[in-house]
Amino acid sequence: MGDNVTVDANLISAAPFISARDFLLRHREDYAVACRDFVWPKLDRFNWALDYFDAMARNNGQPALWLVDEEGSEVKLSFAALSERSNRVANALRGLGVRRGDRILVMLGNVAPLWECMLAAMKLGAVIVPATTLLTPADLNDRFARGRVRHVIASTEAAAKFADVLGDYTRIVVGRETAGWVPFEKAYTASTRFTPDGETHVQDPLLLYFTSGTTAKPKLVLHSHQSYPVGHLSTMYWLGLRPGDLHLNISSPGWAKHAWSCFFAPWNAQAAVFIFNQRRFNARGLLDAIVRCGVSTFCAPPTVWRMLIQEDLSAWPVRIRELISAGEPLNPEVIERVKNAWGITIRDGYGQTETTALVGNSPGQKVKAGSMGRPLPGYRVALLDLDGAPVKEGEICLTLQPRPTGLMQGYQGQDGDAVPPRANEDAVYRTGDVAAVDDDGYLTYIGRADDVFKSSDYRISPFELESVLIEHPAVAEAAVVPSPDPLRLAVPKAYLALAPGHAPDRATALSIFRHCRATLAPFKRVRRLEFAELPKTISGKIRRVELRRAEAVNQQSGKRASLEFWEDDFSETEIK
Numbered sequence: 344m345g346d347n348v349t350v351d352a353n354l355i356s357a358a359p360f361i362s363a364r365d366f367l368l369r370h371r372e373d374y375a376v377a378c379r380d381f382v383w384p385k386l387d388r389f390n391w392a393l394d395y396f397d398a399m400a401r402n403n404g405q406p407a408l409w410l411v412d413e414e415g416s417e418v419k420l421s422f423a424a425l426s427e428r429s430n431r432v433a434n435a436l437r438g439l440g441v442r443r444g445d446r447i448l449v450m451l452g453n454v455a456p457l458w459e460c461m462l463a464a465m466k467l468g469a470v471i472v473p474a475t476t477l478l479t480p481a482d483l484n485d486r487f488a489r490g491r492v493r494h495v496i497a498s499t500e501a502a503a504k505f506a507d508v509l510g511d512y513t514r515i516v517v518g519r520e521t522a523g524w525v526p527f528e529k530a531y532t533a534s535t536r537f538t539p540d541g542e543t544h545v546q547d548p549l550l551l552y553f554t555s556g557t558t559a560k561p562k563l564v565l566h567s568h569q570s571y572p573v574g575h576l577s578t579m580y581w582l583g584l585r586p587g588d589l590h591l592n593i594s595s596p597g598w599a600k601h602a603w604s605c606f607f608a609p610w611n612a613q614a615a616v617f618i619f620n621q622r623r624f625n626a627r628g629l630l631d632a633i634v635r636c637g638v639s640t641f642c643a644p645p646t647v648w649r650m651l652i653q654e655d656l657s658a659w660p661v662r663i664r665e666l667i668s669a670g671e672p673l674n675p676e677v678i679e680r681v682k683n684a685w686g687i688t689i690r691d692g693y694g695q696t697e698t699t700a701l702v703g704n705s706p707g708q709k710v711k712a713g714s715m716g717r718p719l720p721g722y723r724v725a726l727l728d729l730d731g732a733p734v735k736e737g738e739i740c741l742t743l744q745p746r747p748t749g750l751m752q753g754y755q756g757q758d759g760d761a762v763p764p765r766a767n768e769d770a771v772y773r774t775g776d777v778a779a780v781d782d783d784g785y786l787t788y789i790g791r792a793d794d795v796f797k798s799s800d801y802r803i804s805p806f807e808l809e810s811v812l813i814e815h816p817a818v819a820e821a822a823v824v825p826s827p828d829p830l831r832l833a834v835p836k837a838y839l840a841l842a843p844g845h846a847p848d849r850a851t852a853l854s855i856f857r858h859c860r861a862t863l864a865p866f867k868r869v870r871r872l873e874f875a876e877l878p879k880t881i882s883g884k885i886r887r888v889e890l891r892r893a894e895a896v897n898q899q900s901g902k903r904a905s906l907e908f909w910e911d912d913f914s915e916t917e918i919k
Contacts, residue, residue, distance in 0.1 A: 357394040359384030360573055364611055367580045367720060372707030381720035383748040384573060390543035391572035392465035399613065400426035408458055411636065412620040413628055418455050429462035430537035435530035436463055439513050441494055443468035443540060446551065448486060450474040450497040453618045456517045456527055457596055460496050461606060468543055472551045475597030477881040480507045489563055490551055545569035551755065552599055552696050563755035564696050574699040574749025575607035577719045581692050583665040583706035584640060588614035591633065593643040599696040600669060604642050626651050630659045637662055644670035648677050656684035663687060665706060672788045674810040675712040691715045693788065695774060699749030702786050714785040722747050726780055736779040738792055743770040794887055796825040798833050801866040808869060812837055815858045817845035824891045826871050827898040834870040838890055840877050847874035852908035856918055873907040
């Protein structure tokens with residue numbers, strides 16, 4: 344299949360989008376031209392599901408979605424089938440009272456109705472509120488109150504969580520019939536012909552995400568019919584997707600990365616989405632599926648990559664062209680081990696729930712160890728200090744003149760409308776993340792602005808220290824925070840989750856301190872460590888803010904944990 348895919352030429356509203364998409368496909372390995380000449384398409388009335396997806400899917404028998412589980416059962420749907428099935432679902436939802444602008448909370452796993460509901464809601468002009476199945480009833484009540492939810496589509500297993508969520512809302516269940524819930528299966532009996540009730544403006548709301556809240560209560564990120572569907576052209580470019588690819592992205596529904604790489608980016612490229620469902624992660628099972636099904640592009644978070652390299656990857660003859668990591672920065676050691684096994688370099692990238700992919704190592708370009716790459720087409724990135732002056736190490740900021748299409752409409756305010764991203768007089772959006780830039784324009788992630796701290800007047804990047812710590816065989820996960828110190832203001836303290844087979848004792852602590860001393864400059868050395876379970880958000884991100892607060896309280900009260908060790912506990916002879 345060629346890169347320039349033919350779609351219905353009569354759909355004028357989609358033409359600028361398709362033209363921009365085709366430009367990026369043609370220049371996927373020509374970074375300079377792509378960045379210099381790419382222009383976000385100018386759109387006014389545009390509904391991605393109707394104007395692009397349905398037109399592209401007409402009589403298109405190519406696979407769009409392939410779901411496989413560990414028992415071997417599978418569901419494979421073509422673009423044409425998904426277009427028809429989502430029409431049925433849209434008509435059924437309309438019959439149940441869903442109207443343009445209504446908020447639909449969707450709490451489903453990786454099952455076909457998830458994708459059908461996403462497409463159907465877009466066609467209706469409803470607003471999708473993605474929700475992970477890990478949410479508690481308290482989380483749901485918060486989402487209902489602030490998200491103004493009017494309809495719910497949930498799995499049978501998740502339905503019980505709504506028993507304490509009061510209110511007059513439509514309940515639709517996927518799976519076994521549940522008392523008080525409308526069976527989703529009935530949607531498949533609705534008409535295959537769908538007629539929208541009006542036009543969709545590109546600024547109409549489409550998605551309402553609750554951020555994962557690593558430092559505070561989750562914010563409500565509002566995206567439009569333009570910012571995510573069209574904005575993910577940058578993500579498609581970063582991933583290196585081509586028409587006909589089979590793309591596997593390991594991500595949980597309910598979070599932005601799932602929409603990034605399991606929905607918009609692959610289908611923008613006319614690639615198929617591949618999912619391998621497991622009850623518990625099993626590296627060997629996943630690798631077997633990748634080989635058996637012929638996955639061509641693969642994106643996974645660092646946690647998955649660290650588990651995969653525990654296997655002899657060279658034993659699996661993969662047919663993968665592109666490997667990508669996302670979620671948090673990936674450690675150089677992992678990248679090297681995968682390259683040695685498969686001959687492919689994992690390409691890192693960066694973005695937020697509030698944006699699409701905005702920085703990345705794009706296909707065909709030099710990858711620098713530890714760097715997350717360069718600004719992607721359509722984004723102008725600057726590193727600024729608190730006064731707005733350009734610096735070599737500073738907060739990652741987006742220039743808003745012109746405004747990048749992939750940036751959110753804003754955070755939802757109390758009135759339900761979007762509050763535009765905060766911008767200063769120079770019109771920039773501050774991400775809250777800190778990076779450093781080299782002379783070639785490559786950016787290296789330092790950490791959240793509120794995670795970076797000073798020790799003896801030196802700036803300390805938790806990520807840099809954590810990268811060194813997990814190179815030690817005993818360390819599975821690490822989180823570094825400042826520990827108050829009367830002499831140095833603060834010293835780096837590591838909270839560590841140990842790998843299986845390692846004891847949380849003095850000998851292990853000594854071995855880790857020796858490793859840090861051999862690897863880190865003196866001002867960066869980890870001076871204290873504690874073996875503990877790391878607090879995380881429901882999306883799996885470490886809540887360093889919780890650790891910082893606990894450490895500050897402990898130091899103020901003079902408390903010391905039973906599994907805490909300080910470098911000063913060991914003699915200079917021992918630690919050398």
